[in-house]
Amino acid sequence: MKLDKHSSVPLYAQLKELILERIDRGDYAPGSRIPSELVLCDELDLSRPTVRQAIAELVAEGVLIIVKGKGTYVADTAEQAEISKFSAFSCSFLLLKNLADHKLDSIERVDSNEETDKLFANIQGIQGGFWQIDRPMTGNGQLIGLCRSYIPVMMFPDLAEDIRLGKPMIDIVANKYAYLPQKGNLKLQVRAAGNQEALYLDISRRAPVIAMSSILTSRSGHICEAIRIVLRPDAAILDFEQNRL
Amino acid sequence: MKLDKHSSVPLYAQLKELILERIDRGDYAPGSRIPSELVLCDELDLSRPTVRQAIAELVAEGVLIIVKGKGTYVADTAEQAEISKFSAFSCSFLLLKNLADHKLDSIERVDSNEETDKLFANIQGIQGGFWQIDRPMTGNGQLIGLCRSYIPVMMFPDLAEDIRLGKPMIDIVANKYAYLPQKGNLKLQVRAAGNQEALYLDISRRAPVIAMSSILTSRSGHICEAIRIVLRPDAAILDFEQNRL
Numbered sequence: 001m002k003l004d005k006h007s008s009v010p011l012y013a014q015l016k017e018l019i020l021e022r023i024d025r026g027d028y029a030p031g032s033r034i035p036s037e038l039v040l041c042d043e044l045d046l047s048r049p050t051v052r053q054a055i056a057e058l059v060a061e062g063v064l065i066i067v068k069g070k071g072t073y074v075a076d077t078a079e080q081a082e083i084s085k086f087s088a089f090s091c092s093f094l095l096l097k098n099l100a101d102h103k104l105d106s107i108e109r110v111d112s113n114e115e116t117d118k119l120f121a122n123i124q125g126i127q128g129g130f131w132q133i134d135r136p137m138t139g140n141g142q143l144i145g146l147c148r149s150y151i152p153v154m155m156f157p158d159l160a161e162d163i164r165l166g167k168p169m170i171d172i173v174a175n176k177y178a179y180l181p182q183k184g185n186l187k188l189q190v191r192a193a194g195n196q197e198a199l200y201l202d203i204s205r206r207a208p209v210i211a212m213s214s215i216l217t218s219r220s221g222h223i224c225e226a227i228r229i230v231l232r233p234d235a236a237i238l239d240f241e242q243n244r245l
Numbered sequence: 246m247k248l249d250k251h252s253s254v255p256l257y258a259q260l261k262e263l264i265l266e267r268i269d270r271g272d273y274a275p276g277s278r279i280p281s282e283l284v285l286c287d288e289l290d291l292s293r294p295t296v297r298q299a300i301a302e303l304v305a306e307g308v309l310i311i312v313k314g315k316g317t318y319v320a321d322t323a324e325q326a327e328i329s330k331f332s333a334f335s336c337s338f339l340l341l342k343n344l345a346d347h348k349l350d351s352i353e354r355v356d357s358n359e360e361t362d363k364l365f366a367n368i369q370g371i372q373g374g375f376w377q378i379d380r381p382m383t384g385n386g387q388l389i390g391l392c393r394s395y396i397p398v399m400m401f402p403d404l405a406e407d408i409r410l411g412k413p414m415i416d417i418v419a420n421k422y423a424y425l426p427q428k429g430n431l432k433l434q435v436r437a438a439g440n441q442e443a444l445y446l447d448i449s450r451r452a453p454v455i456a457m458s459s460i461l462t463s464r465s466g467h468i469c470e471a472i473r474i475v476l477r478p479d480a481a482i483l484d485f486e487q488n489r490l
Contacts, residue, residue: 020451053298060305061437061451080434088487186485189325190435190455190478192306206265206306208453208478210435214487233435233453240431240485242333242459 003044011046015054018044020063023074031076034064059204062234066204075234081139086238088186088214091227093133093149094156095181099169105134105146107160109153116150119213119226126223128153131160137231145210145231146200155179155224179224181216188212190233201232208233248289256291260299263289265308268319276321279309304449307479311449320479326384331483333431333459336472338378338394339401340426344414350379350391352405354398361395364458364471371468373398376405382476390455390476391445400424400469424469426461433457435478442475453478 001021003014022028035043037051044051055072058064065073089095096102110116110132120126130150137145151159155176162172173180192206201209210231218224231238246266248259267273280288282296289296300317303309310318334340341347355361355377365371375395382390396404400421407417418425437451446454455476463469476483 049294049298053294053301056298057301057305060302062453063437063451082432088485089489182489184487186487187327187482188433188485189482190307190453192308206303206308208307208435216487237432237434240333240433242429242431242461244334244427 003046012050012053012057015040015044015046015050016058019054019058023063028074030074033071033073036071060207062207065234080237081142081144081235082237082239083139084239085241087240088184088212088216088227089181091137091147091212091214091229092181092216092225093135093227094151094173094179094216094225096169099163102135104163105136107131107133107163109160110150115228116226119150119215119228120223126152126154128157131156137229139236142235143201143232144235145229146197148228150226151224152222155222178220179218179222181225182219184214184216186212186214193230197230201230203232210236210238248291257295257298257302260285260289260291260295261303264299264303268308273319275319278316278318281316305452307452310479325482326387326389326480327482327484328384329484330486332485333429333457333461333472334426336382336392336457336459336474337426337461337470338380338472339396339418339424339461339470341414344408347380349408350381352376352378352408354405355395360473361471364395364460364473365468371397371399373402376401382474384481387480388446388477389480390474391442393473395471396469397467400467423465424463424467426470427464429459429461431457431459438475446475446477448477455481455483 001018003011003018005011007014019028019034028034037048037055040046040051041048055064059066062075065075067073109129111129116130130152133149133151135147136143137147156179159172189211190208191211193201193203193209197209198204198207203209210233212229214227215223216225216227246263248256248263250256252259264273264279273279282293282300285291285296286293300309304311307320310320312318354374356374361375375397378394378396380392381388382392401417401424404417434456435453436456438446438448438454440450442454443450443452448454455478457474459472460468461470461472
């Protein structure tokens, strides 16, 4: 493919096609650095804004990734972590087997707020606030998302203290099996990242993310945990098991 | 927020922020048309390429939508169709209750090809090719995705003929209950749309889509259907039921 300066197709759009073609052909391999803006300007006799716009759009589309201070790279989808047997339960805090395997960003007690009201919808009767627990999600050793759980304080009044004391999970949930997640739902959508989310995940502002929310109920029929997850879409393939009941 | 021509932040990036601010404030309401490029150039004393780049990136990010011949609109997430009890089974062709409720784009017999090899992975022993069935997925009365099923011809040799004759589904699967989907998996990822997908879904080329693939096995333990789904991410919230087994 050659660029045509007399075409009605804008030059930046032609350059996008050219870069995509080079990626498809393997000239620019996944994970490798593409030539700098200046080198592309020079090679193809293009202006800087033209090259910048083509690259900016390919970054917004997830084809290219800018690594600060290093350059522009071809996104490497082969590096996507496949998360097998993914479900709301695999993201549940209450169902974690071994706390020591998981980093916690924070745990704090919060009152009902806009987010908990939205997650817990029209459910009344949860008094005493929630434990709000933030933790990173990793795959292939890389940060791929963030996960926030809300757990009613009235069900697990000593949760923060137990965690601080380093109690094993099996002791934390002892005698509370009726309060562990058993059923629920998981809503999934793709939306633009919020500012804080983008910062945390180290992606462009308003880049698309996979956003999930889940409400889990216990065997006793109570809501025992609400979860909100935001995942880098370039980092994960979710593999759900499906069983027809 | 005011644009600052002496800032080190490029003007198009400042304009993006300004447009996002106006959307957040409700000046540009969801679903409404924003001012044309020319009007924005005029109002803010900007060049056409600057305005075009800001809008192009916001379109790539799914914030704005270009409707051909009409203008540029703020994406309306409130119009997202929520698909409840979503699962691989709800997308299965073999499990459709009433064929008359569903439009089929095409049904044809195909041999093994690159796509079936990939979907059916290392499974050997499927002779005689597949029925390849394409159909649109709709939500809230709008096209939100496309769905392709592959069904081994050896299990349902008369499928195309039965459909052509208008046989009800209950007759098509009669005596074949052991071949209906019972278990499986569903892999989900977000990736850029291919050219044909973008055309079909009427979205920008390389806009992000939700891509899913599923392999379903029957009670008899055979693979009876493979499904490939591509969804417009702006059009759907998937609501999975979750049961801990």
